[in-house]
Each structure stands twice: as C-alpha cells, then as structure tokens.
Amino acid sequence: MEKKTFYITTPIYYPSDKLHIGHAYCTVATDTIARYKRLRGYDVMFLTGTDEHGQKIEAKAKAAGVSPQEFVDRIVTGEKGIKDLWKLMNISNDRFIRTTDDYHVQSIQRVFRKMYDNGDIYKGKYSGKYCKDCESFWTETQLVDGKCPDCGRAVQDAEEEAYFFRLSKYAKPVQELLESGTFLEPASRVNEMINNFIKPGLEDLCVSRTSFTWGVPVDFDPGHVVYVWVDALYNYCTALGLYNDRYHDFDKYWPADVHVVGKEIVRFHSIIWPAMLMSAGLPLPKKVFGHGWLIIDGGKVSKSKANNSTNVIDPYILSEKFGVDALRFFLLRTFPFGSDGNFSNELLISTINTDLANDLGNLVSRTTAMVEKYFGGVLPAERRADPMDEELKAMLRALPEKYAAQMDVLQPHLALEEVFRCIQRANKYIDETMPWVLAKDEANKPRLAEVMYNLVEALRICLICLTPFMPESCDKALEQIGAQGCRAWDDTAYGALAGEIRVHKGETLFPRLDLDKTLAELEEISRRSKAPKTEPVLPDVTIDEFAKCDMRVCKVLSCEAVKKSEKLLKFQLDDGSGTPRQILSGIHKFYEPEQLVGKTVVAILNLPPRKMMGQDSNGMLLSAVREVEGKEELHLMILDDSVPAGARLC
Numbered sequence: 073m074e075k076k077t078f079y080i081t082t083p084i085y086y087p088s089d090k091l092h093i094g095h096a097y098c099t100v101a102t103d104t105i106a107r108y109k110r111l112r113g114y115d116v117m118f119l120t121g122t123d124e125h126g127q128k129i130e131a132k133a134k135a136a137g138v139s140p141q142e143f144v145d146r147i148v149t150g151e152k153g154i155k156d157l158w159k160l161m162n163i164s165n166d167r168f169i170r171t172t173d174d175y176h177v178q179s180i181q182r183v184f185r186k187m188y189d190n191g192d193i194y195k196g197k198y199s200g201k202y203c204k205d206c207e208s209f210w211t212e213t214q215l216v217d218g219k220c221p222d223c224g225r226a227v228q229d230a231e232e233e234a235y236f237f238r239l240s241k242y243a244k245p246v247q248e249l250l251e252s253g254t255f256l257e258p259a260s261r262v263n264e265m266i267n268n269f270i271k272p273g274l275e276d277l278c279v280s281r282t283s284f285t286w287g288v289p290v291d292f293d294p295g296h297v298v299y300v301w302v303d304a305l306y307n308y309c310t311a312l313g314l315y316n317d318r319y320h321d322f323d324k325y326w327p328a329d330v331h332v333v334g335k336e337i338v339r340f341h342s343i344i345w346p347a348m349l350m351s352a353g354l355p356l357p358k359k360v361f362g363h364g365w366l367i368i369d370g371g372k373v374s375k376s377k378a379n380n381s382t383n384v385i386d387p388y389i390l391s392e393k394f395g396v397d398a399l400r401f402f403l404l405r406t407f408p409f410g411s412d413g414n415f416s417n418e419l420l421i422s423t424i425n426t427d428l429a430n431d432l433g434n435l436v437s438r439t440t441a442m443v444e445k446y447f448g449g450v451l452p453a454e455r456r457a458d459p460m461d462e463e464l465k466a467m468l469r470a471l472p473e474k475y476a477a478q479m480d481v482l483q484p485h486l487a488l489e490e491v492f493r494c495i496q497r498a499n500k501y502i503d504e505t506m507p508w509v510l511a512k513d514e515a516n517k518p519r520l521a522e523v524m525y526n527l528v529e530a531l532r533i534c535l536i537c538l539t540p541f542m543p544e545s546c547d548k549a550l551e552q553i554g555a556q557g558c559r560a561w562d563d564t565a566y567g568a569l570a571g572e573i574r575v576h577k578g579e580t581l582f583p584r585l586d587l588d589k590t591l592a593e594l595e596e597i598s599r600r601s602k603a604p605k606t607e608p609v610l611p612d613v614t615i616d617e618f619a620k621c622d623m624r625v626c627k628v629l630s631c632e633a634v635k636k637s638e639k640l641l642k643f644q645l646d647d648g649s650g651t652p653r654q655i656l657s658g659i660h661k662f663y664e665p666e667q668l669v670g671k672t673v674v675a676i677l678n679l680p681p682r683k684m685m686g687q688d689s690n691g692m693l694l695s696a697v698r699e700v701e702g703k704e705e706l707h708l709m710i711l712d713d714s715v716p717a718g719a720r721l722c
C-alpha cells in the first residue's frame with residue numbers, strides 16, 4: 073500500500089542577518105511534527121528555506137559593500153550560516169529552497185504571467201504607507217500610532233507604477249474559507265483576520281516594484297520586479313516543481329497539509345495566499361497554523377535584541393552550552409504552541425533541571441543502574457506481576473493515543489505533558505516498589521524483574537514519543553535500555569519488548585546545571601562572541617629591539633586644532649626634559665583639544681621628526697585602536713596623573 077503523504081513547511085526566513093532563537097523555535101516545532109509524522113508511517117515532505125529578495129536585503133548588501141547575492145550566500149551557506157544552523161539543530165528538512173534558485177525564479181515569472189493573462193493582475197499606480205523593514209504597504213487605518221502595525225517602525229509615503237493583484241475579488245471566498253472548518257488555527261486568529269482585514273474591505277494588492285532591482289524581474293515589463301510576497305509564498309509550490317523541471321512531486325504532495333508560520337505573517341498566509349491560489353486555479357493548503365512569539369524584555373525576540381538583551385538568544389551559543397536536544401525540548405515543552413511565551417535563560421536552565429535531569433535523566437540512570445546491579449545488566453524472562461503495577465501499566469497503555477491526539481492537532485506541549493505524567497509516575501513507582509528492599513531476598517527475584525521490566529517499558533514507550541523532540545538523546549537512551557530494535561510506532565504498545573533484555577548504564581544524558589554558574593558562563597560566552605575580533609599578534613621582536621623605542625610619560629601643556637586640517641591636533645608636551653616638545657596627532661575625530669589639556673599621556677619620542685601640514689612633529693602619541701563594525705574606535709592612552717613626566721615605559 074502506498075504511504076499517505078504529509079507536506080509541512082516553515083516560513084522561508086529572510087537572510088538579512090543571523091537567525092535567532094525565534095526562528096529556531098518555528099523550525100524546531102515544524103521539524104518535530106515532521107519527525108512525528110514519519111514515525112507514524114507517513115511519507116513526509118518537510119520544506120524550509122530562505123526568502124532572499126527585496127529592498128531590505130538590497131540595502132543591507134550595499135551597506136556591507138557586497139553584491140546582494142554575495143550577501144545572502146554568506147548568511148545562508150556561509151560558515152555558521154542558516155544551513156549550518158539547521159544541521160546543528162538536527163533539522164530533518166527534505167528540501168531547502170532559496171528564492172534566488174534559478175528554478176524558482178523561472179517559476180515565479182511563469183506564475184506572474186499566468187495571473188496577468190487571466191486578468192487578475194493589472195497595471196496601476198500605488199501610493200501608500202510603506203514599511204521598509206516588513207516590506208509591506210499599509211493603509212492609513214491599519215497603522216498603529218502612525219507606525220507599522222507589525223514592527224512599530226516609521227512608515228514612509230511611497231508611490232510608484234505597479235502591478236496589482238485583484239485581491240478584492242476574492243474577499244468572499246477567502247472569508248468563507250476562514251469561517252469554515254479548520255483552515256486557520258488557532259481558531260482565535262480567524263476573527264482577527266476577518267475583523268481587521270476582510271471586513272474593512274480587502275484592497276487590491278500591489279504585486280510589483282520599480283524602486284529596487286533585487287527581485288524576480290517581470291519578464292514582460294522590464295523595470296518591474298515581482299513583489300516579495302508573491303515570490304515568497306509561491307515557494308511552497310515551486311519547491312515541489314510547479315512550473316519548473318527541477319522537481320516533479322507537485323501532484324504527490326500538494327496541497328500542503330500545514331504551513332507553520334509566526335502570527336505576524338498569518339495575514340499573508342491565510343488571506344493573500346489562498347486568494348492567489350484561487351486565481352491560479354490551484355488547490356488550497358489544508359491548514360495554516362499561526363504560532364506565537366517568543367518574547368524577551370517585554371517585546372518580540374528580534375534581530376536587534378540579539379545585542380541588547382541580557383538573555384542570550386543566539387541558537388549557536390545556546391546549543392553549545394545546553395546541547396541541541398535540551399534546547400529543542402525546552403522550546404516545545406515550555407511555550408504553548410500558538411501563544412506567546414516569555415523566553416529567559418533562567419527558565420531554560422530550570423526546565424532542563426526539572427524535566428530532563430531530574431525526571432527523565434533520573435529514571436534512565438536509576439533504572440539502568442538497578443538492572444546492572446541486581447541482574448548484571450540482563451533482565452530474566454521470569455517475572456511476577458502484582459496489582460500494584462496496574463496504575464503505571466494503564467497509563468502506559470493509554471499514552472500513545474493521548475500523545476498522538478495532541479501531536480495531531482499541533483499541540484506538542486500537551487503531548488509532552490502526557491509523556492511527563494508517565495515519567496513522573498514511573499519515578500513514583502520506584503519509591504512504591506522499593507527495589508532495594510526486594511533485592512535483599514533471592515526469592516523476590518521474579519518480582520524484582522517485573523518491577524525493572526515495567527520501568528524499562530515505561531522508559532521505552534516514553535522515549536519513542538520523545539524521539540521527534542530529542543532525536544539524538546532518545547537514540548542513546550533507547551540503546552542504554554536495550555530497546556534499539558523496538559522503537560517503531562507500533563512498539564509503543566506496553567509489552568512489546570520481549571525476550572532477554574540487555575541494559576547498560578551509559579553516559580549521563582542530561583547533567584544538572586547550577587543556575588548562577590551557568591548564567592554567568594552564558595554571559596561570558598555571549599560577551600566573547602559579541603567582542604570584535606582582534607587582529608592577529610604580529611611576529612616576535614627581541615627585547616633589545618623593543619628597548620630601542622623610547623616611550624615616555626608626558627603631560628599635555630596645550631592642545632589646539634591644526635588649521636585647515638580635519639584630523640590633526642597640535643600638542644605641546646612636558647616630556648620631563650624641561651623643554652616643551654611638539655607632537656601632531658590625527659585624533660581630532662575622537663577628541664576636542666580642550667578635553668586633553670592637563671592629561672597624562674604616552675609618547676614615543678625617538679621617531680624621526682616629520683612635517684605635517686607644514687608643522688614639525690617630534691614623536692607620536694600612543695593610542696589603543698580597534699575596528700568595530702567597520703569603524704575605527706580610538707582611545708588615547710591616558711594615565712593616572714600621579715605618573716611623573718619623563719618616566720620611561722619598559
């Protein structure tokens with residue numbers, strides 16, 4: 073029998089900067105659902121990728137002095153870029169689309185032409201409020217306090233010749249779609265869409281631009297590039313081969329089972345996207361799921377917060393410190409999928425300690441240690457059950473269905489709750505059955521074996537359910553309990569593990585963390601990662617060579633700007649010799665002359681005299697310099713005033 077297919081997608085992310093924990097949250101959630109569906113036997117297509125065109129990327133590339141393609145290549149495929157990140161985080165995407173891929177560009181040109189040919193795209197003039205950062209035009213009524221309703225930044229008036237998509241024509245069928253069934257979830261988002269966007273009147277959508285060039289060119293009207301959202305949304309189809317020869321599984325996987333997206337782009341996915349598909353006569357996706365935001369310091373985790381918050385939000389740093397699985401787990405265990413959640417490093421550490429180190433980790437280590445201690449690592453088949461086992465067994469028998477019911481409706485946090493209820497129950501079962509007491513009497517061996525078996529089964533069933541969340545750690549734990557060959561979905565039935573069971577205590581999977589120490593370490597890693605890279609140390613010099621430099625402490629007697637020079641300051645210095653020394657220094661960009669009078673500075677005196685702007689300079693003042701984000705930063709070396717003029721540096 074052919075497997076049932078399941079097509080799931082993440083948004084395609086803007087490679088305008090490094091991704092943060094918010095992007096990782098969405099991708100990890102989608103990955104976990106994809107892995108769960110594979111576990112259930114589906115033929116899964118999991119797509120993610122990058123949305124590489126648009127004005128913002130064009131501007132950022134320009135600022136960085138590289139071409140837009142070079143700029144996005146660096147962020148997407150460069151070292152520690154987006155692809156590396158997903159690899160590190162064990163993301164199991166089947167495909168990765170970049171909107172700059174040739175096949176996609178070609179498909180978009182064809183899509184655009186088709187929409188034009190069928191009369192749903194027409195030429196007009198656009199004037200409106202445009203948010204450069206979100207690449208969105210807004211109507212006056214949609215603005216919040218005159219600012220972009222999504223990101224809160226200033227908008228600008230913009231007008232240009234543009235093509236429009238007849239979005240208004242689809243208002244009714246889109247509203248019907250939203251109101252019927254479960255197309256958009258969570259359900260609370262349906263009213264938001266209808267009240268905020270459809271009821272006030274859906275306006276036609278501007279779908280081309282002439283004000284920038286970094287986009288898919290409209291092939292029948294040079295000068296226009298396709299508006300990024302048409303380019304972006306269609307990725308879900310082009311990545312399967314729609315209107316291109318690169319892939320050939322559009323018929324197999326389309327329509328998508330679910331587009332997982334953040335709540336700020338639900339509008340694009342639940343109104344504009346279905347309307348475009350209706351226009352193209354293509355089937356509609358079955359579901360759009362709008363998840364909530366991770367929040368820090370009261371606002372959405374964002375690229376700009378990466379440098380301003382005390383919380384570390386770089387998924388590379390967090391993965392390095394806590395392990396990929398612990399991070400993946402935390403994201404889905406803590407925040408109800410669909411609602412906003414307050415992210416903090418404290419919460420991350422306490423979740424790891426409570427759920428992973430205490431509950432799960434302890435159950436693994438206690439169980440394996442006891443089987444080793446009492447049975448030399450091999451559980452005998454002869455076992456004796458007791459009515460006191462029934463409660464745990466009943467919970468385990470019910471778990472797969474309860475877990476699946478939550479996973480099927482994209483509520484991973486509730487699925488995890490079911491699993492952890494069983495893990496906690498199993499830990500309690502150890503205290504109730506007191507294996508260490510049973511072990512004292514040889515006659516209790518069959519009973520002890522049953523207790524151990526139940527613990528192994530509890531672990532095994534829970535670990536199978538946890539595999540989509542923490543693939544690597546669950547593999548290791550299943551191996552430790554001798555269940556590597558009994559881990560398919562059908563094996564979640566209690567009792568599936570039969571015959572001789574070989575158990576061994578392995579490495580501690582989730583060590584307990586000291587909160588304060590870990591926070592301090594995290595801060596240190598973050599500080600180091602933000603610190604500008606220093607230049608490599610120069611080749612060695614001998615002490616004799618060094619000693620040839622006559623560096624002395626000097627007092628600034630006077631300081632003035634050199635006329636007609638933007639850079640130069642002229643200093644008269646007391647170098648301890650009794651005769652004032654004149655030195656010119658190009659530091660006016662960093663200091664005003666009056667700031668420096670009276671200061672104690674350092675100069676090298678035995679450089680050959682030179683003329684600058686016609687004036688003599690006898691030596692050079694020493695400064696500390698470094699480059700920060702392409703800009704030179706300079707600090708004149710200023711010493712404690714108690715250091716006397718003429719003292720030598722050695």
Ligand code: MSP
Nearest residue numbers: 083084085086094095098123304305334365366373
């Ligand atoms: N390129 C568009 C999407 C086009 S899809 C056809 C885009 N890109 S983005 O880089 O801004 O990524 C947006 C997505 O990243 C959000 O929809 C969400 O899934 C995720 N997140 C970004 N910040 C987030 C949080 N602070 N919290 C949770 N998810 C976050 O929009």
